[in-house]
Amino acid sequence: MIGTTSTKEGAPLAGAPALSLEHVSKVFGRRRAVDNVTFDLPQGAFLSIFGPNGAGKSTLLRMLATLSRPTSGSAKIMGIDLKEDPDAVRAHIGLISHNSMLYGDLTAEENLMLSAKLYGIQNARERVDEMLEAVELSHRRMDVVRTFSRGMTQRLCIARALLHDPDVVFLDEPYSGLDPHAVEIFDDLIAAVREDRTFVMVSHDLQKGFATCSHALVLARGRVVAYAAKDDIDYDAFEALYRRTVGMGVA
Amino acid sequence: MGKDGYRSPQTGGVLDRIAPVVTLIGALLSTAGFVLAFTLAGPVNGATVNGVEVIGGEMVSNQLLFSQKIFYFHMPVAVTSMVMIGFVAYFGIRFLQTRDAAWDERARIAAGIALLFVLATMFTGEMWERFEWGVWWTWEPRLTTYFILMLLVFAYFVMRASFDEPERRATFASVYGIVMFIDVPITFAITRIVPSSVHPTIFRTDSGLSPDMLLPLLLSLFGMLCIAYGLFRLRLRAQELDERVEHIKEQLDEA
């Protein structure tokens, strides 16, 4: 068969930081959505990105998830250059967003099998069973996703994102549209699938985001205002800074 | 935005400095073409009349067609519109290569000027057609393909109006600008593909145009191209100024 080269083996550098950004910018015309962002994130960390609406959080995340190209600068994920080999990066990342990315008219199993085949997972059936088990949807495998509740859909979405065993998982406002109970279940699930993966979450819920993270980053007008490991952060000062940046207005 | 030595196109350079001169030359050339179309270019013969008459030392046995004079404007304006659509496609390609908003801006302005010349072509063609054929509209091949070209330019602007996100709008518009260009060679070549067309084939080695007709035609053609260039640079600079004002306003907001 053509194109059966393995992308999983050997590609990621063992010691490389999970994320390594250098002067990453996204510019269109005179508008700088993301401006000169530089930081490193070690493997296994949980990064929360905070910032007001229009600060460029989502734009930054979409660039890291290879859905949009940075205008300038270089970004490496697991040591692989985002611009040079986006396909290699894609094999190592997963995305969970407020959009489920699931087909409403296909069953839970069909949705996962579709992803499995596209990614080229060899032990697809086994893996799908396992993931359905993990998110407690085994009994619903034959049902079309349209009939699922918001929380169930979100769980299946997690299963889909983790199916190919990504090293870095992006969470784009995952709590929006979830009731408090579903949020709890979601947090538990994320904790269960954590393992040694790196997580990057975009959120505007300061308390929730700060509770789960190991590193925190504040973005305002596309620029990094603060970035540190949680252990080094004084929460009160951090909160004050966050309030200030939100007050700084919406671009 | 330096990558691989790429430089974003600027306004205010040489291209803008020569613009007023080029516009002036365009006005002079098209005026000269206009005058020569009536003085130098010989009349075109129509239906035969019952008899012969000597006019200016020549035997004339046909009706002399005055309406054909429209041709000396109609054709240059039409060619200019197609050239402008060609530029829309070119700027579209440049945009997709570089993702530089400046190219999208140029594509949009070129499309605006293309629309202007398309409308001018339709007006002049309409006048000619109304007199010669006695109808306002007929589905003749060249007419039809050109009409489609006009609809494509309309569609280009309708599409731009349907998207809010600037980068997405620019990408889609560039793609459509490139695809739209396909109709230009078709329109241009339709008189060869469907020979029944009433439009003569002009650009060929035996075009049947005598030098006295070719001269005013070419003068008008280059004149129109120059005018299109002048208008393009004018509009571009005005647009750039607009954007600078917007930018200053935003900066004042932040300060």
Added chain:
Amino acid sequence: MNPILEQIYATILPSAPFVIAAYALVWLALLVYVVFVTVRLKRTEAQVTALEEALAHRQTDETASVLKKD
């Protein structure tokens, strides 16, 4: 005028309005475009004036605050 000449020139007079209209329409189209660009330039000009005024306003505001302190 003799009848043959009359026939030869038969189309000229009736077609004249159409020829003139065709040329006039081209110039009209160009003129409309220039007017359009000019109107937009005027608007930009007005905005620049507004910006200048806003800037001047800012500066007077600051002097007022200085005076209060005295």
Added chain:
Amino acid sequence: MARASIKKPSTFAQYRTLLAKDLRREFRTKEMLTAMGIYALLVLVVYGAALSQTSNQFDILQMAAGLLWALVVFTSLLGLNRSFAHEQENACLEGILLVPLDRSVVFLAKATSNLIFLVVVEIVVLPLFYFFFLTTTQPADTWPLIWLPLLVGTVGIAGIGTLLATITVNSRGKDVLLAVLFIPLVFPLLYACVAASTVVLAGGDVEGVFGNSLLLAGGYDVVMVLLSWVLYDYVISA
């Protein structure tokens, strides 16, 4: 938990997977097919009213190909509009873009599924068209050749339509926008296909006009599909 063992599938395997997904979805919901089928039937009814006052001597054969193509164009517009609705609904397209795969595979899979649905609808509609309008006359002996222009035309419609539907699905007022972008762009193809179809239905210069028109339509197909294929990466990533 067992780790996933991954081997990048061939481009063709990914194409098959995406195509199978579209077909399974459609044959489960029959969203596009029923919508297009009913719409086509309604257009035929409207034709009935439109032609009801024509005299007996009226030569339907000369117009049949034109009517048929009008039907095809409007029906495909309806179908194409829907073909991306479900991809947009939960941002499913984004999910596919996250997979390491060549972007043009998405185009080819979608264009193929659209082509299949259009052909299915045409197979149903063509006999109906004959039944309603052509039983009173005698089409030329060459009529079976009509499948050729229909196929060539449908390939072009599916190709350009897929590109444009990907663009318009993100817009405000997408139904109108697709029509505005699509109809002028397929016009040359439509023109050539109507010419070829008229010749085979009403009789005439099969070698000359039919061949030339088909050649034109085919050339247009090749150029447009190639262009759509090349440009698709930009469109889908925007």
